[in-house]
Amino acid sequence: MNPVIEQIQQIFKEMPLSRKIAIGILILLMAAGFTAMFIWANKTEYKAAYTELTEDDAADVVAKIKELKIPYKIKGGGSIIMVPASKVYDVRLDLAKDGIPKGSGVGYEIFDKTDFGTSEFVQKINRKRALQGELARTISAFDEVKNAKVMIVLPKDSVFVEETKLPSASILLELKSDIDEEKVAAIAHLVASSIQDLTPKRITIVDTAGRILFEGKSEAEKERIKAKNLADAQYNYKVRFEANLADRIQTMLERIVGKDKAIVRVTAEMDFSSSNVSEEIYDPLERETKFIRSEKNLAEVSSTPVQQQGTPSSVNPVVPAGGKAGSNGVQQVNKKNDTINYELSRRTSKTVKPMAVLSRLSVAAVVDGKYQYKTDKDGNRVRTYVPRSKAEMQQFSDLVTKAMGYDQARQDQVSMECFPFASIGEIGKPEKKLTGWRMVQKEYGRTIANILLVLLVFLFVIMPIMKTVKGIKSSSEQAALPGPEEPGLIEDKEEEEPDFADMSPAEQSEFLDSMPVKEKEEFIKNMSHAERASYLANLGPSGKAAYYGEKDIEKTANIIKGWLSEVAEEEES
Numbered sequence: 340m341n342p343v344i345e346q347i348q349q350i351f352k353e354m355p356l357s358r359k360i361a362i363g364i365l366i367l368l369m370a371a372g373f374t375a376m377f378i379w380a381n382k383t384e385y386k387a388a389y390t391e392l393t394e395d396d397a398a399d400v401v402a403k404i405k406e407l408k409i410p411y412k413i414k415g416g417g418s419i420i421m422v423p424a425s426k427v428y429d430v431r432l433d434l435a436k437d438g439i440p441k442g443s444g445v446g447y448e449i450f451d452k453t454d455f456g457t458s459e460f461v462q463k464i465n466r467k468r469a470l471q472g473e474l475a476r477t478i479s480a481f482d483e484v485k486n487a488k489v490m491i492v493l494p495k496d497s498v499f500v501e502e503t504k505l506p507s508a509s510i511l512l513e514l515k516s517d518i519d520e521e522k523v524a525a526i527a528h529l530v531a532s533s534i535q536d537l538t539p540k541r542i543t544i545v546d547t548a549g550r551i552l553f554e555g556k557s558e559a560e561k562e563r564i565k566a567k568n569l570a571d572a573q574y575n576y577k578v579r580f581e582a583n584l585a586d587r588i589q590t591m592l593e594r595i596v597g598k599d600k601a602i603v604r605v606t607a608e609m610d611f612s613s614s615n616v617s618e619e620i621y622d623p624l625e626r627e628t629k630f631i632r633s634e635k636n637l638a639e640v641s642s643t644p645v646q647q648q649g650t651p652s653s654v655n656p657v658v659p660a661g662g663k664a665g666s667n668g669v670q671q672v673n674k675k676n677d678t679i680n681y682e683l684s685r686r687t688s689k690t691v692k693p694m695a696v697l698s699r700l701s702v703a704a705v706v707d708g709k710y711q712y713k714t715d716k717d718g719n720r721v722r723t724y725v726p727r728s729k730a731e732m733q734q735f736s737d738l739v740t741k742a743m744g745y746d747q748a749r750q751d752q753v754s755m756e757c758f759p760f761a762s763i764g765e766i767g768k769p770e771k772k773l774t775g776w777r778m779v780q781k782e783y784g785r786t787i788a789n790i791l792l793v794l795l796v797f798l799f800v801i802m803p804i805m806k807t808v809k810g811i812k813s814s815s816e817q818a819a820l821p822g823p824e825e826p827g828l829i830e831d832k833e834e835e836e837p838d839f840a841d842m843s844p845a846e847q848s849e850f851l852d853s854m855p856v857k858e859k860e861e862f863i864k865n866m867s868h869a870e871r872a873s874y875l876a877n878l879g880p881s882g883k884a885a886y887y888g889e890k891d892i893e894k895t896a897n898i899i900k901g902w903l904s905e906v907a908e909e910e911e912s
Contacts (some may be wrong), residue, residue, distance in 0.1 A: 385412055385421040388430050389440060389570040391485060392418050396440035399715050467491060474533060478510065478526055486513040506534055514546050523552045573611045574697060581605040581637060584702075592706060592735065598759065600707040605743075608699040616690040639674035672896050701741050701752040706735060707760040724759045732757055846875060 351359070388411075389400055397417050404411050404422065409430060422430050434440070457465075471489045478487040488511040494504035499800040506528050512518070525541045540555035585605040592601035709725040736755040745751050779787075842850060851859050866874060 370519060383410075384424045386427050387414075387419050388422045388423045389420045390415070390418065390575055392420065392440055394641050399436060399439045403437065403439055404430060407433060467493060470522075470533070474530055477529065478512070481518070481526070483514055483516050483518040483522065484512055485515045487511070489530065491533075505541060506537045508534065508537060508543075510542070510544045512544065512546045512552065512794050517550070520552075525554050573609075573695070577607060577702050580609075580695075584743060588702065588704065588739055591738065591742060592704065595735075596706050602705045603739075604703045605702075606701040607697060608701075610696040611694065614690070615692065616688075618688050633678075633680040635676075635678035637674075637676035637678075639672075641672045641674075697749065699749050699751060700737055700743060700746070701754075703754045704735070705756050705757075705758055706738055708757050727757045842873075 354362075377560050389396075392400065394417065397413075397420065400420050401411065401413070406421070407430070409422055409426055413419070414421060471491055474489040475487040478484055478489070490511075491510045492507045495559050496504060510530065523544055524539075527544060529540045530542055531537045531539045538555075539553075542553065543551070543556060544553035545551050582605075584607075585603045588602040588605075592603065593599070644833065659845070706727065708727055711723050711725055712720050714724055717722050732755055736753060739755060743753070745753065778910075851862070854862060864872070
């Protein structure tokens with residue numbers, strides 16, 4: 340038998356039971372791993388052809404796949420159909436040719452088959468079903484929607500306008516994850532735009548958890564929501580303005596006094612009232628010159644004969660004073676009418692107030708002081724707080740005033756103070772001097788930890804490896820030595836010529852000395868592994884040194900070094 344195999348068998352026999360069990364478990368794990376890799380490399384890879392199928396669509400898909408005689412797997416409670424990866428696209432194309440899967444509900448394919456015997460009532464019902472199914476399929480295209488159900492109420496047409504009713508709709512959503520309000524509103528407007536006379540106010544959207552996602556709201560509710568959204572927007576604008584200004588001032592101060600040594604808080608009072616003013620002013624006295632738009636002059640002269648009244652009679656009982664009875668005269672009339680139209684001065688102005696007007700700004704800033712280390716009477720270092728000077732604080736205040744955009748007309752306020760950021764108990768408290776184990780831990784802790792780590796690695800890793808190598812070497816040398824002879828075979832071995840490996844050291848020396856020099860060198864050169872191991876084991880130190888000196892100079896030098904170290908250890912002991 341091969342000596343290497345014999346050596347392995349011998350090593351395995353000499354192993355303790357625990358090591359044998361560990362090796363056996365390791366071999367089993369390796370065999371299981373290779374088996375799993377072989378199975379994985381040769382198994383058929385399945386991919387999902389369809390996912391999130393309804394029960395009806397899953398049944399149609401499975402029936403068609405069986406007709407095509409293609410292997411398949413069902414997962415996800417029947418909602419996922421898996422086929423071999425190489426057949427995925429073929430299956431999809433073959434099933435799409437037959438209109439499978441149809442999706443949730445029924446769509447306009449309900450009219451693909453015409454039945455002339457269908458009544459008008461059935462046609463209306465089918466139209467309603469088709470519209471609901473198409474809308475449900477469209478809504479299911481959203482990533483967050485797993486399934487959708489649309490129910491539409493279409494009132495009967497009436498010849499009277501007063502009795503006309505508007506349609507309404509309700510939508511049930513089965514969600515995969517939470518959906519945004521914007522997408523819910525988009526679904527409502529999508530459905531409203533698909534049905535005549537339907538408005539989003541008459542649409543209700545709920546989910547399978549019972550939450551109302553969208554509901555038609557009255558004008559009052561819309562105004563309330565609008566006011567709430569406006570208040571939120573105003574608050575967020577105010578917070579962002581204050582945070583931005585505080586961050587600008589704080590970063591400026593921290594570049595001067597140091598990181599985390601300045602705190603700034605800003606409070607802004609804002610007027611969010613909106614106004615839009617349009618005015619027209621007519622001022623004819625605004626300009627000194629007169630602009631005449633139009634002018635019209637009218638003059639008229641006329642003469643009218645007048646008969647003088649005579650003596651009083653029954654017809655004319657009154658005679659005017661100074662008049663002469665029986666005389667005639669002429670009356671002349673002059674008329675003049677001037678019309679002048681002037682241009683009127685007019686000024687039109689429109690004023691729009693901004694969304695937010697800053698009414699007042701208040702800034703409070705706190706900076707840390709300075710710290711000095713002094714040595715007390717006991718020799719301990721003491722940390723002492725030193726406040727900043729008034730000149731420094733005034734400079735900081737001027738910087739903050741300019742950075743915030745100070746406006747005296749708004750009655751802005753600035754507060755700049757200097758306080759210690761540490762607690763009062765820590766000010767002036769001396770640092771304790773470490774002694775004993777804590778001092779050793781602080782100064783030499785890492786060094787000790789590294790030394791312990793090296794010792795552990797040497798004890799539990801290197802030494803076991805050295806013992807194992809030494810055991811294998813000694814076992815191989817012992818295997819090369821001749822073993823005890825069995826009693827039943829003594830007579831046979833005496834009759835046969837003994838093997839060189841089974842000879843004693845004296846017999847081997849005598850056997851080699853009986854050979855010529857060249858034959859001896861040739862015999863040593865052609866020795867087997869067992870004979871060479873036995874020969875080297877029986878040689879003395881000088882013989883081994885001579886042998887290795889001829890074969891390998893480096894190995895000989897290492898052996899000599901080992902002997903010298905052993906001699907030195909013996910002398911020290």
